[in-house]
Structure formats: C-alpha cells, structure tokens
Amino acid sequence: MVGMLLNAGRSNGRGGRRTSIQSPPQVLSSVPLLVYEYEDPAGSTPTAAAKMLMYSLPERSIVYTHDSRPQAMEGNFFSTPQGWLVILGHGEVTSEASMWHPLTGETITLPPIHDDHHIPTNCKCLLTHNSAAHPDCAVVLLDVADPLMWFCRVNGGADRRWGQHTYDIGDYEFPDEFRTPSTPTKNVIRSVAALKGKLHFCFMESHQNKMCVVDLDFPSDHGHPPTAEFHEFDVSPEFGIKFPDGVCSASIHLVESMDELFAVCVFYVGFDPTNVSAAGIFKMEDSCGEETVAWHRVDDIGDRAFLLMGTNMATWCSASTNNLKGSTLYFFLHFLLGDRDLYIYDVQEQSLETVQVHDQLDLKVVHTEPYWINVPPF
Numbered sequence: 001m002v003g004m005l006l007n008a009g010r011s012n013g014r015g016g017r018r019t020s021i022q023s024p025p026q027v028l029s030s031v032p033l034l035v036y037e038y039e040d041p042a043g044s045t046p047t048a049a050a051k052m053l054m055y056s057l058p059e060r061s062i063v064y065t066h067d068s069r070p071q072a073m074e075g076n077f078f079s080t081p082q083g084w085l086v087i088l089g090h091g092e093v094t095s096e097a098s099m100w101h102p103l104t105g106e107t108i109t110l111p112p113i114h115d116d117h118h119i120p121t122n123c124k125c126l127l128t129h130n131s132a133a134h135p136d137c138a139v140v141l142l143d144v145a146d147p148l149m150w151f152c153r154v155n156g157g158a159d160r161r162w163g164q165h166t167y168d169i170g171d172y173e174f175p176d177e178f179r180t181p182s183t184p185t186k187n188v189i190r191s192v193a194a195l196k197g198k199l200h201f202c203f204m205e206s207h208q209n210k211m212c213v214v215d216l217d218f219p220s221d222h223g224h225p226p227t228a229e230f231h232e233f234d235v236s237p238e239f240g241i242k243f244p245d246g247v248c249s250a251s252i253h254l255v256e257s258m259d260e261l262f263a264v265c266v267f268y269v270g271f272d273p274t275n276v277s278a279a280g281i282f283k284m285e286d287s288c289g290e291e292t293v294a295w296h297r298v299d300d301i302g303d304r305a306f307l308l309m310g311t312n313m314a315t316w317c318s319a320s321t322n323n324l325k326g327s328t329l330y331f332f333l334h335f336l337l338g339d340r341d342l343y344i345y346d347v348q349e350q351s352l353e354t355v356q357v358h359d360q361l362d363l364k365v366v367h368t369e370p371y372w373i374n375v376p377p378f
Contacts, residue, residue, distance in 0.1 A: 030056040030063050031103065032307055032317055032374040034332075034342065034357065054373070055342075055357045057307075057330065058323040062358060078125035078141065079371035081193070081255070081315040084132060086125050086139055088113060099132065099139065099154065102373050108132065110139065110152055111160045119143075119150055124311045127154070128194045128216065130256075130376065136197055138216050144311070147186050151226060153218050160218075163226025169212065170205040191312045193254035195261050200284075202241075202252060202263065209235035211293040236292045241265060241282050249273070253331075255306050255314035257376075260284075263295060264306055264314060264329060276352060279329055279345045281306075300348055301327045308332075310369035315376050332357075332370060 034055040054064040077087040077100075084099045097110035113119060122144050129137040137154040147167045153160045169187045192201040199214035211233045218226045235241075243250060247267040255262050261284040269275040282295040305319045308331035319326040329345040340360075344353040 030054075030059060032057045032315075032322065032372050033063070034370055035373055036358070036370045037368060038360075053358060060355065076121050077368070078123055079309070079368070079373075080126050080139075081309065081313050081374075081376070082127045082130060082132070083315070083373065083375050084127065086110075086141070088119060097152075103375060108154060110154070111162055113162065117150055117162055117164055120145070124189070124192060124313060126192065126194050126199075126313060128197050128199065134197075138218070140194075140199065140216070142189050142192065144188060145184065147188050149189070149228060151216050151228065156218075159220070161222070161226065163216075163218070163228070165228040167228070167230060169203050169210075169230075169232075173204070173207075191252045191254045191263070193256045193261060193313060195256045196259060200254060200261055202235075202254065209240050211235055233293045234291060236294045241295050242297075243267060244278060244280075247277055251312065253306075253308045253312050253314040255308075255316055257301075257304055257306070257316045260286075262298075262301070262306070264308060266308070266329075266331060274333055276333075276343060278350065278352075279347070281329075281347060298347075303327075305330060307372045307374060309371060315372055315374045317374055318377055321377075 034057065036053040036055075038051055038053065052064070053062060055061070056063040076089055077085045079085055083103070084101050087098050087100055089096060095112040095114065097113050099108040099110060100106070119141055120143055124142040124144060126140055127137055128140065131137065132154050135155055138151050139154055141150045143149065147169065149165050149167065150162055151165075152162045167189075169189070172184045172187050174183055187203055187205075189201045189203070192199055194200070201212050201214075203210050203212065213231045213233070215229045215231070216226065217229065241252065241263055243265075244267060247269075249271045250265045250267045251273070253264045253266075255264060263282040263284070265280045265282070267277045267279065269277045281298050281301060283298050285294040285296060303319050303326045304316055305322070305324045305326070305328045306314050306316050308314045308329065310332070317324070319328065325346070327347040329347065331343050331345075332341065333343075340356050340358055342355045342357050344355060345351070346353075
C-alpha cells in the first residue's frame with residue numbers, strides 16, 4: 001500500500017508545481033514512517049542501488065520494502081521536519097534542485113544550483129515555515145562540518161535565487177590532547193528549528209549556553225544577494241537546560257510545535273551514546289527579555305508525539321490521530337547507523353521502551369541516516 005506514495009513523478013516546470021498523484025487514505029494511515037535506505041549485503045557491485053525499508057509507527061510494523069529508490073528521489077536528497085524532501089541533482093543534471101512531498105507527490109522546482117554554490121551531500125535541511133505555500137517560506141541547508149549555509153525562497157518563480165552565508169558562532173572547544181587533523185576548529189549549527197519564519201538554534205560559547213535567531217532576507221534588487229542576519233541571546237542561568245545529577249552528556253533536539261519551541265534532551269550514562277539514562281523536555285518562554293532566553297522544564301506535552309531526527313532536529317504529530325500515546329518521544333541512536341532499536345520515552349511516566357524495527361543483523365545504512373516521513377499538523 002505504501003508503495004503507491006512512491007510512484008510520484010517529477011514536475012517539468014520551471015518554478016511551477018504539480019501534484020502527480022493523490023495518496024490514498026490507507027497510505028496516510030501508515031504515517032509517521034521511519035525510513036531506512038540500506039545496501040544489500042549480497043549486492044554484486046559498489047554502485048548497486050540502495051534498498052528501502054519503511055516502518056510504520058502507528059502499525060508498529062514494516063509496511064514497505066523496495067529494491068531501489070523511486071525515480072523522484074534520484075540525486076542527493078535531504079529530509080525536512082516539515083515532511084518535504086529537498087532533492088539536489090537529477091541524473092546528469094547536477095545543477096537541478098527541487099522539493100518533493102512523498103505523500104502527495106507534489107513537486108516544487110527550485111532555482112538551479114550554480115557552480116559557485118558547492119553544497120555537500122551531508123547537510124541539515126529545513127523549511128522556515130510549516131507550510132511550503134507560505135509566500136515567505138524558504139528552504140535552508142546547513143553544512144554539518146563547516147559554518148556554511150545556503151537558502152532560497154520556495155515561491156516566487158524566476159525571481160528566486162540561492163544565497164550563501166558563512167557564519168561565526170565561536171571556536172569548537174575540544175581538549176588539545178585529543179585533537180586530530182580532522183577535528184573541526186569552528187562551531188557549527190547543530191540543534192536547530194524554524195519558528196514563525198526564523199531559524200532558532202542553541203550553541204555553547206566560552207562554556208556559556210547561547211541562543212541565536214536567524215533572519216533571512218531576499219532583496220528584490222538582484223544586485224544585492226540574499227542575506228542571513230544572526231541575533232545572539234544569552235540563556236538565563238536560572239532557567240537554562242540543565243542536566244540531571246550524574247549525567248555528563250546528552251543530545252539536544254529542537255522542535256517547533258504549534259508555534260512553541262521545545263528542546264528535547266536525551267541524556268546518556270557517562271559519555272556512552274548507546275546507554276540512555278533519561279530524557280527531558282524544556283519549553284522556551286514566550287515572554288523572554290531582549291537580552292536573555294528562558295527555558296522551563298515541562299512534564300507533559302499533551303496530545304503530541306515528538307519524533308527525533310538524527311540531525312539534532314525533530315518533527316511532531318498528533319498522538320491520538322495517529323494511534324499513538326500522547327506526551328511521548330520516539331528516537332533511535334543515530335550514532336549506530338542501521339540500529340534496529342527504536343526508543344519510546346513516556347514523558348509523564350519517565351519510562352523507556354525499546355521496539356525492534358527490523359531483524360536484519362547486517363543492515364548497512366547508506367546515503368543518509370534513517371529519517372521520518374511525516375505530515376506535522378499546522
């Protein structure tokens with residue numbers, strides 16, 4: 001049944017959009033989907049096509065497997081918390097860029113990527129608005145290794161163009177005795193989410209928690225390139241994101257839900273990313289001052305389930321609509337590519353459940369970390 005959502009074609013228009021297939025109701029009942037792209041261990045050549053495996057969260061089962069990517073996903077692609085896939089390059093046309101929604105089949109053609117924009121294959125990707133139809137919606141790509149970002153308006157036809165920005169949010173702090181030639185020197189944006197058209201992210205500077213908001217601007221005058229303006233805020237020490245006693249490490253995921261910003265922290269025992277200790281959710285206060293940001297821990301997120309992504313981002317869905325329990329977190333250990341275990345954390349009960357997604361011991365994930373196909377409400 002889910003195979004039907006992957007038969008969507010590609011739009012041939014320049015700046016237009018087209019819905020090529022309407023997803024049947026049974027497909028929508030299977031989302032959210034956790035998607036693995038993996039290499040067949042029996043594959044005879046290094047260039048053999050990747051296989052796909054889709055796990056339905058509501059059904060708690062594998063609902064789809066396929067021997068190759070669908071045609072619409074050829075090229076490098078990046079998943080977004082808003083449910084769209086951003087695809088760069090198609091066949092021999094390496095400059096082509098588009099957005100594709102795997103559930104509706106809708107394709108939006110983006111401006112081509114010119115030679116002066118070298119976008120790596122490993123990026124975080126998100127939209128600035130929940131709806132791609134919003135007139136100010138932009139797509140943003142963030143290099144995970146270097147402080148570089150690319151951004152482009154989704155709507156606007158021939159007036160759209162890509163912008164590139166090199167940012168500076170401080171040096172990467174790491175003990176000198178453990179540094180290697182590959183150790184980064186500059187901080188990069190890790191935990192990021194879009195709230196009301198602006199990017200929000202957390203970072204550390206001189207051992208202090210910081211918050212930054214990014215405004216994107218697309219001047220109508222093509223003589224002026226698109227720009228990104230960074231606004232930095234301190235995090236109130238009384239109301240910051242705090243680790244429990246005895247916890248030394250955590251992964252932090254930002255998620256926007258119903259115009260609210262949350263930070264989801266998965267805490268680990270010691271520095272072992274395979275040993276989950278607990279999880280906590282913090283909500284950013286709406287009434288924060290101009291100079292500081294305040295977070296408060298929350299013990300209930302209502303009829304919501306947060307789906308954490310391996311890129312330190314997250315998406316969400318209505319729990320009751322998708323046959324899930326409310327106030328829960330779903331995540332996997334992205335440090336172990338191909339990991340079979342999906343973790344389910346009950347925020348109110350503070351309990352952790354583990355579900356085995358697949359039984360393939362030698363699954364080797366390729367192209368990208370496992371990702372969610374989801375339609376967050378807005």
